[in-house]
Amino acid sequence: MWVRVTILGRCLTDGQLALYRIPRTKITYSNIKYDWGGWIMVGLESECGNGKRKSGGCQARCAADGATARVTAWTHTGIVVCASLALVIGAPARAGTDDAAGNAKAARAPVKPVTGRKKPAQAAAPATPPAQPGAAAPATVSRAWSAGPGTAPAPSAGGAVSPEVAKMIKFAAFDKLSMKGWITTVPPAAESIFQDPNGLRTALAEYGIGYVAYSTNTFTANMLNNAPPKPQTYQGQIPTTYSFSEVTVSYDLGRLGLTGGQLSVGTMLTGTTWEPLGPSGAKFANLYYFQSLMEDTVQLQAGVFYNAQNYLGLLVAASMATGPQALVPYELGLSRQGVPAPGANFMINLPNNFYNKAGVQRSISPDGADVEQQANPIGLGLSSPDAKALFIDEFGYKTFSSPAQGSVWVRAGGLYNTSPYFDFSAGRKTDTNWGFYAAADVQVSQISSAPYEAYQGYYVGGFYMTSDPNKNMYQNYYEGRVYGMGIIPGRPMDQTALIFGYTTLSKSALDFQAALTGIRPFGDYASVTVSNSFRLNPGVYLMLGTSYNVHPSATPRLKNSLNFMASLTTAF
Template sequence: MEPKNAVLDCRLATALPWRCSAAAVHSLNSKPGGKQRGLVIAFSLTAFLLNNSVLAQTASGVDPTNHPVDQPSKRQKASDRVEELPIGRAMSSPATAPALSPGVPFEKRANADRAAQTRTQKAIAPFARYDNLREKGLWFNTPGPADTIDQDKGGVRSALADVGIGYIGWTQNSFANNLLPNAARNTIANQLYMGQNPTFASANFMIVTYDLSRFSISDGQIVLGVEQQHSTWDRPGPDRVGLNTLAYYQTFFDRTIELKFGYLRNQNEFAGTLFGGITGSNMAALLQAGMSTNATPTPAVNLKYNFDPRLYNKVSVQRSISPDGPYVQITENPTGLNWSTPYAGILLVDEAGYKSKAAPGLPDTWLRAGVGFNSSRYTSLMDPSRRREGGNSFHYIAADRQFWQNDADGTPSRGIYGGFSIMGAPADLNRISGYYELRLYARGAFDGRPSDLIALVASNTSWSKFAVDAALAKGQLAHRDTTAITGTYTAHLAPGIYAGVGLSYIHNPTSITHTHQTEHALNLLVSTLIFF
């Protein structure tokens, strides 16, 4: 694992581009191949068919949240809905009608009630009306208009909402630089890890949604997103402008079943690697085994079954990204519209989980475990001269638990959390065979800073024993693991504006092989994240 801090892609989920281990992303890349023609999913016909099957269902909106959560059940408690107001709480509490004595005339009391109701509507309506327009089906929610820099200035957002259109955009910018002397500075072309040279990365997103519940399709939604990325070190992925998502979503049987299909980025649908909404785990162990990302969306069908408001199981049939890694995937398919890339097969993913959101006296808890099986043809690390072979896989287990609430009656999600992640993949087909992480973080630790996040994360990345042994046989300096300890502070400066700073010590920041000058790094991390 490597420097970490920020929401959303090395990727957002996505944490920022530096969030992906420099060593890890280096290990995921290989030679490019040819292109295949892309296909576009017929959303209109499918929406029509699904609509006819669920006309009797009642459409309902999504509760806003400032921390990772899938679509809530209609049975959700009122206390949960209050807790889930957006991060930059520009929304005030509903006004209360003044107490009137029995002697006050009825007309005056009625006028007072109407005035109080008007104040309540003014406090809530400007933001609550957009909840149903936020992208659905993810394990986290992007901020609502209250936590954007433009909110509803000029009435543009309101005008679009009137015809069922919602939008959210954001820009992520990050900088990493090794502060240790003798950092083995190199040319950009020969850079081996994030921060070896001062490294800047930027990712920009625009997501537009269209509400189909207005046509009696339960929670129905069409999502279209684009992404642009640039980095001074392109190993995590070359510069691109292309598709981020093109998806259809709806629910069945009172939200017991959730369906989403199209060009998806399953990085935001599975594993939950962005704890606390801002900082996240390294996901390279899953990406190397085919999971799609913000920069590499692929055709997929996701189906989630909610046994109750907390217990769920979610499956996906996804076209795998290139078995040679995200870099090759982007090179072969920069727009993201192609149906497939060379050697790519089908990835099956299944995740079971338990998620209980914070409430007064009830700590936030999220447990999840998943497996994936990939039919793509990978190069064998045991014998690269052999023909490519299928049968790759991965597994993961993760848990996050709130240990203490410092504002249980006001904002229950504020407090101290702890968690861990374990990810693994076969060493004969994957350069990363194991990833282990422990984390401790605090949300809203200070009363004057209720939306800030402090995080301390320790991780260990295990490299394939076959790849390490091959490097040692060639007389190279090689290491069997990479260890990192990272501390970050992310401040919510204003509605829609976040800034983070941190330090990350990394032992063996490169992938498998190293020199005497590249055994250690102490990276200064700086990031900004702006929503509009």
Template sequence: MAADHVRFRPTTKQSGLAIALSIAACLVGNPSPTQAAEVARSKGEPQDEAGKRTIQSKADAISRADHRHKNAAGSRADIPVAVNKRKADNVTNYTIQKKPDPFAKFANLREKGLVVSIPGPADTVVQDAGGVRSALAELGIGYLLWSQVTYTNNLLPNAAKSTIANQLYNGQNPTFNTVNYMWVTYDLSRYGIPDGQIVVGAEEQSWTWQPGGPDRLGINTISYYQTLWDKKVELKLGYLRNSHEFAGTVVGGNAGSNVFGPSSSILFQGGLSAAPAPTPALNLKYNFDDHLYTKVSFQRADSPDGLFTQITENPTGLNWSTAHAGVLYLDETGYLNKAAPGSPQTWLRAGAGYNTSSYKSWALPNRQRTDPNTFYYIAADRQFWQTNAQDAASRGIYAGFSVMGAPPDLNTVSQYYELRFYVNGPFDWRPTDQFSVVATNTVWSKLAVDAALAKGNLVHWDSKAIAATYTAHLAPGIYTSIGLTYINNPTSITYIPQIGHALNFSVSTNIFF
């Protein structure tokens, strides 16, 4: 009613001026939402600029007062609504704002230069309990412990069960093995070294079937890492396990996901250092851009007589070399596009190795030693479908293949083929699980087969296998894998009819601390 009275009441110039000044004073005392936003933005700015805006606001208010006094009540009624709306928007903005990641401070303390994805502190059992990790991080120190327990057993009734001492392949009898790792990292970037890092790691493993291991306690790695020329070059040297630096032999790239199943021995018979058998090496990686790279290694080769001999002769891993071992020169060139929203993952790589070690030759009488040895590999993995690109781009369906080869005169395995299909995050309620199916064909050296035939043995030319594995991420830092692997000819080249086939059931648990 007051508004109506103002609207229709005739006014003089003096009364209109008085009303205008009154309304202007009211508007200056209760700024509009636009003015309030301007004031909020001006906080912290020089006082003279703020003063200019205040004076201009008052002048604008006075000049518009004659128009505003006609619906002053309506305007005043609108101001609380606008203010309340602004408050609601502020609450909404605050609610949807992402919380800072409390584990981001540990990112620089994870081991660098690997192609295998090992869970970080957020995906461990202890996480930052008691603030221990945070306290160590303040000193530039990070750590990770990994414990793995695996059980394998052939389910077929005609497996020619034997004593453990006479066992011919993993799973012929119920086979257990445990592997325990510990890594400690030290951040050197705090001293101005680009991405600088020192890593010291130890490994302990135990097997009921010694040829699968054997038992050992020793180093896993002692390494120095840094980048050069704005990350164009990555340098890593020390006692390295190059099986975690080249080729990408772990399905899906996650160390907690595919911990058993078919894998090629070509890389290891060619001298590539493995996790239980690190050797001195210098690795240099050149990044042409964010995707294309080439990586070379100058590595003291593992024993030419195999991984078992390497570990037996050098269980601690600290020896510079073993008998007959030379130098492995290795190069890998590849293209890696990591998964991102709307951009599926693609990884193409090809590598070749040249080993100066002295190998026993299948082509020479009494297997006399000769050198050098070589090998090559080609591999590709592609993400064909992203199931939740915005929240977890790596979730989806993948497929890949590997082809590897080595000279048949110096190697027991001369060819290896692998096809793989895997799903990361197969279900919405299991977004960090993995399911994989891997088919392989291992082809034996023709010269090695002929040598076995000459001795009157039953032989086979290859060994085919198919493995299905489901890995459940049960809790932070805890993974359990259950797998079933059918193997045609599970032994090496020679066999007896009772062990021509195997159906291995495996279960493995990985715990990260």
């Protein structure tokens, strides 16, 4: 269907009109309501003053880069590509646009058939590096599931909706109902095994209900077989498995008049052959309220959830051998998969791609995940022994891949825990604990100039974390990485990574252990990891990796290890 809208164009490069802005448009299709608008990438088709329709708008050139121009055009609602999400909205059965005052008015459509239509370019997906294959990131999922297919098929002549476009409309609606709040990518419906099983997602979407279901299963083993089986002090010392599954259902509170609101509840099932990776069993994964305000400029989240997916980008900073407690944020009490906690987050998206996210949560028990599990077996507990407030703040800059630029994500933040922690220098518990982190990931090359392939290319990144040396065994963590998205010919959604990690242990902790046992532990740990994540099918990812680890165990002192890991992630 063609609707008449006023388009605001923005010149980007070479004087070409590359971005368009359309007013908020409300659409109803198959009893599902859509509400879209804002800046969109090239790919919009318009009917110009000369009666010809063309991709790229009615204005051939702009006066100067950065200039703006306003033009009224007939725009086909079947081809609207969102720059941030790479979603395609198809032609609706009924449509209307808002006037300058925001009042809905009827849209008029021309009756002549559409001819000579070009396929639109799809916006690039935000590319994020692969996780180092480690238990600290059990939910490792190929970020390529943000990339999506290449181009969208055009509607049939006369503005009728093709089956492909109709399917895209449905999946756009499904993803809009998916749980919100993560700083990492939530698995989209199109990138799942069953997609819309027997119309289940469609039926739920009619009532404002969406869901996300995924599972990750990892296997790690030291191929050198040079360590005693007991006691096990690192992942892979003996063959080690870990599995995590989650199903989260969300409800659109806009159905009740609370526009931008969402209520989510999830359950999880974990299992491991090495308890330090996390408590095994079934419990609630989350129960929280999310609210978006001012067109996503402000986001609020409150309830029970795990914050590891809301901050830092920990999926690129996992350690393969030592498990989650080797990561500074987990030492500091940050909630993670298998160990949720009550809290609240506030995020504001600032101008020029900057953002700030701040939050407070009830700390995980300073005595560890085992004590937390005993105090909070179902996952919804408001208290835990000695666990008090943990404050966290992150400031960052984030851009997505496009033909004009590669993706950039720079962030830094701090954590402050008011809970009492064991002080190695004092030999007893004392109040508070703290930590700081900084990270960056930059796309340095692009393989293709096509908008929907802009995420493909090479990246470099780094991570630094530090903490109070008197309260934490693992004081500093350094990481450098080089990785690629779609760099293997014929494998556009695979990820390949080379990661170097180095951890130093606290001198206070080493002195305490030496005085207690008479043996001084190793003071550092280093690793080199090579991994590749294969996208086998929509919703099926197999990651294979090897990691050479120097000092994999601080105490007892064990020989270096060469760990093999396989991780299968599936989304349903």
